Amino acid sequence: MCTLISKYNVAGPRYTSYPTVPYWDQESFSLHAWKETLRDSFRESNKNKGISLYIHLPFCESMCTFCGCNKRITKNHNLEVPYIQSVLKEFVMYAALFDERPVIKQLHLGGGTPTFFSPANLDRLLSGIFTIAKQAEDCELSFEGHPNNTTKAHLTALSAYNFTRVCYGVQDYNLKVQKAIHRVQPFENVQSATAEARKEGYTSVGHDIIYGLPFQTQEDVVNTIDKTITLRPDRIAFYSYAHVPWMKGNGQRGFKEIDLPSASQKRNQYEMGKAMLTQAGYVEIGMDHFALKTDALYEAQQKGTIHRNFMGYNASKTQVMIGLGVSAISDSWYSFAQNVKNVEEYQKLVADGILPVFRGHILTEEDLIIRKHILNLMCTFETSWEDTSLYFPELPDVLIKLKELESDGLIEIHSKKMQVTQKGRPFVRNICLPFDMRLQRKKPETQLFSMTV
Template sequence: MESPITPDLLRRFDVPGPRYTSYPTADRFVEAFTDADYGQALAQRREGPSALAMPLSLYVHIPFCESLCYYCACNKIITRHKSRSAEYLGWLEKEVDLHAGILGPGQPVSQVHLGGGTPTFFNDDELRQLMQMLRSRFAVAPGAECSIEVDPRTVDATRLQTLADLGFNRISFGVQDFDPEVQKAVHRIQPYEQVAALMAEARRIGFDSINVDLIYGLPKQTPESFARTLGQVAQLRPDRIALYAYAHLPERFKPQRRIDAAELPEAAGKIAMLSQALAAFLSAGYVYIGMDHFALPGDALAVAKRQGRLHRNFQGYSTQPDCDLIGLGVSAIGKVGATYSQNAKTLEEYCDALRQGRLPVVRGLALSRDDLARRAVIMALMCQGQVVFESIELAWLLDFKNYFAPELEEMRELQRQGLVVMDDAGIQVTASGWFFVRGVAMKFDRYLQADRNRARFSRII
């Protein structure tokens, strides 16, 4: 298969835009939303009809890393002092207990995700304590989707078996690029042979899904060097691939100041790398899930897309229904009911709140009716690739064509470009449009249309 996109389309959509892991996006959260508002949302969930019917998703943020990757824009703490993780585990337990106290015991959980930072900074005993802590306060379902982000430099075959024994059935390896010069430029050295050996062992153990993260647009990358990495990844044949565009924002992310901007590929080079990746993965038999995700046809994510069951949350595309998400740990983001919330971004502020017996939420958002209606449209585009007007009208008691009249004018222009097909019943994203679905969804973002300052977002490609 060849990529159904043209260089002209790639250039036209080389613009910043949200990733829509939520709508409204996290940059719209306000400090007027407090821990008291979040506590009220939790209480309403406990008292509502969905308390036991709708499973929870749990996200735990572990911020520690042993070394700094220069490209990183995540909330992390660089340290080699392993004692810090034991102390952090104690604070997590306090936060979990506060949630359990409000929600009540036995809340069903269908999904657990450990992210970071580097979750495998925790040693085996600490990971065991963490999972036991969660299972003792929540009813984690048998066969629940339990995933963990893994730095290949922090695990070996024995540790992979331990992760499986703890109930993790999905793992994600951070690779980014296999080229030695690129790895040196971003301060992340991990040979191909090391990752290949770990993936072979993960397959032997029997993890349900293995993901590999890649980044294009890094310093010293060229279309030629990235083509070699793409070939190596195709050989490894992970179940899923996440392909991200590097966003160089040194004014926002201090580690990126160590990157020499002169070594970054120009726009034409990035476009070539993206085009190469799309063609390589499609020809290797991967299904394009949307945005920056690919999966083998038999993977649960590809199956969910075929069956129209794809969802999206703060971790990206998911097979899980649109369930409430509890974010645990420093900077973690959650969604409960019609609210979003985010914990304190510094460890000091996070611990101080817990020391006072308070949930460490410092900002968030209570969604308006307009937010909810637009979220439904944006997520339908991002996940199913279509919007059925009648379904939105029935759910939100509005006349779609009147309510979204300006947006439909924008859709007509996208239709002329071949990215969507629109008729009286709805909007359908085309095969080409899937590669620019962020650009399609942006047309329904009321905040973004009112605020043309988009430099804070990564580029669509």
């Protein structure tokens, strides 16, 4: 395994989209084209009974140095109401594009720290959203909770709108690691937040754990997972720390490269953690995710309905995903659009009645085919070209590039399909790389992505 780690530890995308953001063709993108594809896709998606909504709530009271998300560090809670007003106005602009009132099938509050906002202001936000849109009967609503500040009042306010999922960022329980990443939270806080959510009726409680953090040892990972298992979260995201300090606005500068575990140490942390989770009854779902067999994500994997987008893995697919708020990304299936990243610029554009999009991509016919293959690999660890609509001219070249991964036992290639082996699952990002036509045709001159291991 160490030889494979050394061989395949290269920079590569996490494939929450294809094409990946650095390869978006911004020259052929326009706000007009984005709106047209969105209208068309909305008409099609209405047959599938709903859209997804992602709302980015960017404020945090302190900087976590492991985080690569877009955020604004502040303790000024007077920012909450004006920001909510902008988000609601943005959604009104989107709703005006559609022939019918939108039906929301999935809604996720991310950040930042959504629980930076008071329960009353979260109620204000959601009340406004569901004045504009309807809620599907089988709607899945979720939010990212900070164990240190998610209160019973937060959980109750969101539960009133049928929120049933919450994901708590745990990361690691070792105090030295917590201090390095500026995220000190005792186990007791996570325990209390988890119990409170279940008491409030949340049916899926998730925990995020990260391996490969500064100063983190294998013993730390074992200790964190041991503690996590005692709380029995329904889902566990077991992420590899993505070290991308070159990204603007990133806080990953509070420690040195030498403080990070090596690639082989990271892989050992992952293998040990995976073994512990599997022994505890969790099933590996796609990349980095584990779920109990009672959770909807496991059921979706069994049915083949699991989907991956900018919100991560989802139990069902919607064709339209609208991202509201600063830096949020929207997906019409045929195109992507990302909002501006500065709060003040975002609010000014919205106040002027302009959708706050600053870049995007219109997918070509080839993009749509490649996107399906990469989604298949990331979600179900296999893909097929038996359907001629999934064939593309470069496929024979892709299969040649995959031969070495097949020789290493990471995949099995058949005449009309390929499968990722158990051995190959940790390398699924590497397996997707040969399919990434845009990256293959134009290799980056500087590092754009985190390492795959």
